[in-house]
Amino acid sequence: MPLPNFPVNAAGETYGSAAGLPLAELPDLIEAYGTNGQVGYILKTDFERATGSNIGNPQQAVAWGQTSGVQTIPLYAVDGKTVIGSFTVVPTSVSSSASATTSTSVVA
Numbered sequence: 001m002p003l004p005n006f007p008v009n010a011a012g013e014t015y016g017s018a019a020g021l022p023l024a025e026l027p028d029l030i031e032a033y034g035t036n037g038q039v040g041y042i043l044k045t046d047f048e049r050a051t052g053s054n055i056g057n058p059q060q061a062v063a064w065g066q067t068s069g070v071q072t073i074p075l076y077a078v079d080g081k082t083v084i085g086s087f088t089v090v091p092t093s094v095s096s097s098a099s100a101t102t103s104t105s106v107v108a
Helices: 044-051 058-067
Strands: 029-033 039-043 071-076 083-091 100-102
Antiparallel strands (some): 039 071, 071 083
């Protein structure tokens, strides 16, 4: 299956929907609904950190386990800089598929 062809913002970041994509193929800015109901984008790196999907070794797993739980991350405009709200992530497990439930939703 070919990689998605995402649009690119002025900063060179890709953006778009995460619908049906594995973590490795997500854009830099993932389209999402914020806690205020507004549609915006969350940084892939923030999502990985909040869900623990970027864990690469046992020491990182221990550190993440001590800080994991409900986390709120910024919701950005398409420029990836302007904060327009927040997005809440409730991790359910650590896996390569970034399994997480959210009180808000990533746009499908």
